[in-house]
Amino acid sequence: MSETENIMKLVEKEIMSTHTISHLDVLESESIHIMREVAAECKNPALLFSGGKDSIVMLRLAEKAFRPAKFPFPLVHIDTEHNFPEVIACRDKLAADLGERLIVRSLEDSIRRGSIVIKDESKPRNPFQSVTLLETIAEFGFDACMGGARRDEEKARAKERIFSFRDEFGQWDPKNQRPELWDTYNTRVHNGENIRVFPISNWTEMDIWEYIGREKLHIPEIYFAHKRELIRRGNSVIPVSHLVQPKPGEKVEVLSVRFRTVGDMTCTAPVESTARTVDEIIEETSITRITERGATRMDDQTSDASMELRKKEGYF
Amino acid sequence: MSNTTQLLRFITAGSVDDGKSTLIGRLLHDSKSIFEDQLSAISITSERRGMAAVDFSLLTDGLQAEREQGITIDVAYRYFATPKRKFIIGDTPGHEQYTRNMVTAASTANLVVILVDARKGVLVQTRRHTYLASLVGIPHIVLAVNKMDMVDYSEARYTEICAEYLAFAAQLGLTDITCIPLSALAGDMLVARGNNMEWYQGTTLLNLLENIVIDYDVNTTDFRYPVQWICRPQTEEYHDFRGYMGRIEAGEIAVGDEITVLPSGRTSKVKEIVTYDGKLQRAYAPQSVTLTLEDEIDISRGDMFVNGGAKPKVAKEFAAMLCWLSETPLDKNRKYLVKHTTRTAKCLFSGIDYRVDVNTLEQHSTATLNMNDIARVAIKVQQPLAFDSYTTDRATGSFIVIDEATNNTVAAGMIA
Ligand SMILES: Nc1nc2c(ncn2[C@@H]2O[C@H](COP(=O)(O)OP(=O)(O)OP(=O)(O)O)[C@@H](O)[C@H]2O)c(=O)[nH]1
Ligand SMILES: [Mg+2]
Numbered sequence: 170m171s172e173t174e175n176i177m178k179l180v181e182k183e184i185m186s187t188h189t190i191s192h193l194d195v196l197e198s199e200s201i202h203i204m205r206e207v208a209a210e211c212k213n214p215a216l217l218f219s220g221g222k223d224s225i226v227m228l229r230l231a232e233k234a235f236r237p238a239k240f241p242f243p244l245v246h247i248d249t250e251h252n253f254p255e256v257i258a259c260r261d262k263l264a265a266d267l268g269e270r271l272i273v274r275s276l277e278d279s280i281r282r283g284s285i286v287i288k289d290e291s292k293p294r295n296p297f298q299s300v301t302l303l304e305t306i307a308e309f310g311f312d313a314c315m316g317g318a319r320r321d322e323e324k325a326r327a328k329e330r331i332f333s334f335r336d337e338f339g340q341w342d343p344k345n346q347r348p349e350l351w352d353t354y355n356t357r358v359h360n361g362e363n364i365r366v367f368p369i370s371n372w373t374e375m376d377i378w379e380y381i382g383r384e385k386l387h388i389p390e391i392y393f394a395h396k397r398e399l400i401r402r403g404n405s406v407i408p409v410s411h412l413v414q415p416k417p418g419e420k421v422e423v424l425s426v427r428f429r430t431v432g433d434m435t436c437t438a439p440v441e442s443t444a445r446t447v448d449e450i451i452e453e454t455s456i457t458r459i460t461e462r463g464a465t466r467m468d469d470q471t472s473d474a475s476m477e478l479r480k481k482e483g484y485f
Numbered sequence: 486m487s488n489t490t491q492l493l494r495f496i497t498a499g500s501v502d503d504g505k506s507t508l509i510g511r512l513l514h515d516s517k518s519i520f521e522d523q524l525s526a527i528s529i530t531s532e533r534r535g536m537a538a539v540d541f542s543l544l545t546d547g548l549q550a551e552r553e554q555g556i557t558i559d560v561a562y563r564y565f566a567t568p569k570r571k572f573i574i575g576d577t578p579g580h581e582q583y584t585r586n587m588v589t590a591a592s593t594a595n596l597v598v599i600l601v602d603a604r605k606g607v608l609v610q611t612r613r614h615t616y617l618a619s620l621v622g623i624p625h626i627v628l629a630v631n632k633m634d635m636v637d638y639s640e641a642r643y644t645e646i647c648a649e650y651l652a653f654a655a656q657l658g659l660t661d662i663t664c665i666p667l668s669a670l671a672g673d674m675l676v677a678r679g680n681n682m683e684w685y686q687g688t689t690l691l692n693l694l695e696n697i698v699i700d701y702d703v704n705t706t707d708f709r710y711p712v713q714w715i716c717r718p719q720t721e722e723y724h725d726f727r728g729y730m731g732r733i734e735a736g737e738i739a740v741g742d743e744i745t746v747l748p749s750g751r752t753s754k755v756k757e758i759v760t761y762d763g764k765l766q767r768a769y770a771p772q773s774v775t776l777t778l779e780d781e782i783d784i785s786r787g788d789m790f791v792n793g794g795a796k797p798k799v800a801k802e803f804a805a806m807l808c809w810l811s812e813t814p815l816d817k818n819r820k821y822l823v824k825h826t827t828r829t830a831k832c833l834f835s836g837i838d839y840r841v842d843v844n845t846l847e848q849h850s851t852a853t854l855n856m857n858d859i860a861r862v863a864i865k866v867q868q869p870l871a872f873d874s875y876t877t878d879r880a881t882g883s884f885i886v887i888d889e890a891t892n893n894t895v896a897a898g899m900i901a
Contacts, residue, residue: 201773324547463522
């Protein structure tokens with residue numbers, strides 16, 4: 170090689186090494202790496218998918234990880250049958266558009282079997298989701314379930330590993346988690362045990378919205394501002410639905426709102442908003458003073474440790 | 486909104502009760518990164534626990550057991566952003582019993598804030614965490630001399646502690662250390678300077694975190710690509726497609742570049758760099774991509790593609806520094822599993838050269854390793870591994886050890 174060629178090579182290297190990649194690219198690559206580790210090391214994994222914004226991001230990441238092939242796992246939804254119809258429609262459409270297998274198991278199945286006993290139809294069903302989830306894991310023999318939970322959502326989640334071990338009862342032991350070094354993940358379990366995997370652990374609500382914008386992801390309409398009938402109860406507003414009707418004396422208001430999370434209809438409150446585009450949501454997200462769950466999930470506020478307790482029992 | 490905001494991952498470390506969690510809580514509060522509902526939740530809890538002021542450690546000490554005992558048990562991850570940068574914080578426990586959780590957080594950090602209680606000075610656990618930080622190769626260290634309010638903001642005390650710490654750090658060859666006096670409780674020198682330490686001219690903590698230059702990738706020239714997964718769509722359109730999926734751990738690659746497959750040593754050329762967003766001409770660490778090759782050669786998960794001047798070593802025996810993380814001691818008569826990049830193989834510990842006393846840095850001979858021991862060991866693996874030294878490349882120089890009987894991760898290893 171001539172002297173000039175050598176210098177050219179060096180200059181080229183110099184330019185290359187100053188290449189920077191955006192923080193969304195870094196997060197995306199980390200998530201893809203995690204999903205591929207699951208595919209390669211777990212015998213029978215599944216991707217938990219609800220039709221909400223985080224799981225829609227998870228699907229795009231799975232496409233990035235595995236296309237042009239099909240996903241090496243099915244999508245699984247644990248349906249409380251307390252979901253917003255727009256979300257269920259979006260769930261079905263996305264699975265069909267992607268041509269991927271969707272398994273739906275409903276709390277109603279567990280209720281029929283008697284493993285769940287519901288006392289009050291108008292109460293949130295999230296606490297029971299773990300039962301149906303564990304039954305579904307047993308039915309299909311899944312050894313790993315990927316979920317779209319993020320550490321910035323809640324203080325117990327903030328403590329959880331990316332590969333989170335669950336014993337044969339589906340329980341999480343927060344005081345005795347496996348060490349997790351670099352990104353060399355220990356995926357090993359014995360029969361009957363399970364790993365929950367959270368590929369978007371390190372994403373924030375803002376990252377999710379920026380990614381939805383960048384990738385032009387289609388999300389359920391209820392994430393954007395719309396007029397909705399609401400009832401004010403305590404500090405929060407509840408959407409009127411077939412499950413929640415005004416009690417005598419309660420007034421129905423119509424407000425312009427959007428949902429920051431979409432969970433159980435009886436306990437997911439919207440926030441007042443005029444944001445009709447992803448950019449406008451990003452704008453609102455950057456100035457909000459309230460966390461995603463604080464604003465919207467009444468079930469997390471019943472006690473200081475409700476998420477930790479639910480997770481210990483097998484919740485995502 | 487800028488898409489090129491850099492990401493800084495940092496952790497706190499140091500001895501029990503030196504104020505790590507309080508520091509993080511206060512930093513988030515003073516940089517306006519706490520949300521109203523979080524603040525009101527921790528205010529209510531503080532009040533219920535009979536505290537006069539808001540206890541900011543509750544922001545990261547989120548587990549019931551942690552709140553009961555007033556200590557941190559496992560790492561809490563927190564996320565915040567300033568206009569300059571995005572941050573991922575890991576607040577680690579100071580208790581010796583939970584050292585493995587500190588190591589967990591340290592393994593992915595770019596910077597560590599080591600706290601010292603100004604009254605107590607440098608303690609064994611300060612030394613242990615500093616040693617671990619240097620072992621896992623965290624490039625930047627901040628020594629935060631905390632609780633300055635309890636020593637009357639004494640410059641002399643601060644200087645004394647810095648000198649003692651820097652002397653210890655020098656023994657480890659650590660040079661990139663910034664010392665800051667602060668009070669996590671009062672908020673001095675975290676975000677604002679406060680009025681109590683006019684004698685200190687240096688940077689505040691936040692200012693340092695926002696401006697410190699970080700290198701993501703130590704090794705930018707030698708391409709390292711462990712194969713994670715082989716993509717065989719077997720559809721009509723992609724009938725003959727065979728893509729090697731993975732993440733570029735170091736260096737870069739372009740279409741047409743020659744690669745060597747390790748450990749077999751066979752070579753080929755990159756035909757395409759495939760991604761969901763289209764084909765690329767060139768890709769860089771830490772991108773996750775799919776490579777196709779010009780030649781059909783036998784490749785499986787666990788193999789590594791490399792190119793560039795320095796080739797990894799391929800061997801079945803090597804020396805490494807090991808942190809033993811399990812309550813069950815190392816048993817030299819047993820076989821373990823080592824997971825190195827995407828390859829998992831059976832291994833044996835053929836010898837323990839020495840154990841390091843973290844207090845004095847002296848080397849002692851030992852027959853076994855107990856929890857939290859750090860030692861130099863000789864390892865024999867059943868299949869050859871392709872590796873670099875940890876100091877050259879974190880990704881290809883690190884491994885974990887798994888106990889096959891319990892499936893627990895029992896050690897972290899760094900190849901010498
Ligand atoms: N006076 C004073 N007290 C402080 C300061 N920083 C922390 N403290 C107190 O020190 C005690 C321990 O604080 P933590 O933040 O829980 O300590 P830690 O280092 O996180 O402890 P572990 O995580 O269990 O290792 C608490 O009572 C704090 O209020 C400070 O700057 N000044
Ligand atoms: Mg703490």
